[in-house]
Amino acid sequence: MRTSESTTPKSTNKTTSSGQHKKIIDTLSEKSLPDLLMDYRQLHAAPELSHQEKNTAAHMATRLQAMGYEVIHPFGRYNEKHRPCYxxxxxxxxxxxxxxxxxxxxxxLPIEEKTGLPFASRVRMKDDNGKTVPVMHACGHDLHCALLLGIAGVLMQLRAHWRGTMIFIAQPGEESSDGAEAMLRAGLYEKFALPDYALAVHVHDSTPAGRMKYLSGYAFAGVNSIDLIVRGIGGHGAYPEKCVDPVVLSAQIILALQTVISRTKSALDPAVITVGSIHGGTRRNIIPEEVLLEMTVRTYKQEVKEKVLTAIERIARGAAVAAGLPKDRYPLLNRASSLAPVYNSPQLVRRCSRVLKSILGAANVSSGEPTLGAEDFSCYALDGRIPAALFWLGVADPEALHAAEKSAAFVAPIHSPEFRVMAEPALRTGLRAMTAVILDLLKRI
Ligand SMILES: [Zn+2]
Ligand SMILES: [Zn+2]
Incomplete structure (x- = not known):
């Protein structure tokens, strides 16, 4: 039975001091924890792949509806129109x-869980390509969902204390990088409201549970996925003089691409080019007609991104020119997809980090490091028009972290089969912190 939604604190006087708010938040958070842990375990045991979050979404919708929220579900539209968006x-x-x-x-994620938890996932399901794969919550999104439910519950109970509009989103397709876009495409901001602030939390595998981290400015990289088709002139492997070998050209291009990072932009601007997949040819004695290189380019700044992408194109074309290929056999570069970087509004972060420190204690809140990983939370900021911030929530066992520092022991990172979170302290911390942060942004009465 769920108990946390039924208790509403009485608000007799019009204004409540922040000290009183803190107390109320603590009391309500503590009360809702048993339910949230249940949500967490339930979601952890029943993970669903990107694009297939049907039951997770139903769980979220049911819980939010029971709290008294106006719930719209399913909401969102993928580019592939036949694909449902949950x-x-x-x-x-x-x-x-x-x-x-x-x-x-x-x-x-399509990972086989090896945590040994009593509520570990044994789920297998078909991925987008129809292949049956094991599924695991190895990125903490189950905890994100439970935390959202907690914050929504406490803010509902505290509704006499604030004015404004709260919009909670349970987003599908983060790992596939197309869920946020799908929700915006379906008119999220037009149908509901343009937010004044957008917030999110992500679990952090090397920060102890009970602590949080904030980041000002660039937090996650922008990612461009690029397909480069290196074309040549095919023929018999015995007569390379009658051909232009796209395999050799590809090798030259891949090595030359690394000079883009070291020689075409400032060393103070991070960027990564990874050619993660290369496919060409059918047999050992045939020089193929073309080779496909699939790569990702990660950058923070827009101007660095453009510089790097232009350099890739130039290098690929230059290799073709040097090989004596005719113009109609120059490489084809296709920008398959792009995701904006997560830029945490410094002003918003300054304001929120003050609240975090006041509620969690300064020793439990610190500045984190940016990453060249990606997060499609970036979409909600509409290229910086909406102040947005994503915070890190520590989930690691402090003792395990400590042991790992002293020896070669290993604390399983996110996306690993052994990744596990200390759910209770992490949920308590996230719930107290983010409720206080949101209350501070809303109009308090
Ligand atoms: Zn992930
Ligand atoms: Zn994640």
């Missing part, structure tokens, strides 16, 4: 005041 939007309008959007992601 986004959940929950709204609470409380009159004039700021609009705050809080997002959690729902999808899991």
């Amino acid at each position: 986004g959940v939007v929950a709204v609470l309008r409380q009159g004039e005041g700021p609009c705050v959007l809080y997002r959690a992601d729902m999808d899991a």
